[in-house]
Amino acid sequence: MIFIAVRFDVRPEFSDEWLAIVDDFTQATRNEPGNLFYDWSRSVDDPNKYTLLEAFADAEAGAAHVASDHFKAGMEAMAGAIATTPEIIHVEVPGQGWSAMAELSPRGA
Numbered sequence: 001m002i003f004i005a006v007r008f009d010v011r012p013e014f015s016d017e018w019l020a021i022v023d024d025f026t027q028a029t030r031n032e033p034g035n036l037f038y039d040w041s042r043s044v045d046d047p048n049k050y051t052l053l054e055a056f057a058d059a060e061a062g063a064a065h066v067a068s069d070h071f072k073a074g075m076e077a078m079a080g081a082i083a084t085t086p087e088i089i090h091v092e093v094p095g096q097g098w099s100a101m102a103e104l105s106p107r108g109a
Helices: 023-030 059-067 069-079
Strands: 002-009 035-042 049-056 087-092
Touching: 002 059, 023 035, 023 069, 049 059, 059 069
Parallel strands: none
Antiparallel strands: 002 049, 002 087, 035 049
């Protein structure tokens, strides 16, 4: 699986609108056949920082994502709202998604 984490520093005037700005791109990416997950989080310490965690089944699925029309449109939409160039981690890891955490499970009710 290809695992990608991207940190975005959003201009303050766009931070509350960020999820709406990226919504079309998010929905289209989640509907790609090779997408395993595509999840946004907002920092609890800085409301202008968002992190994207995404994964694709393999390198071919990742390449198809980057070549898509919605990727190009998403980059264009984001470019006007970011304050700095995003930071990225892009690695190939074994497996096909999330697995259960061994160190923690819910207590009985």
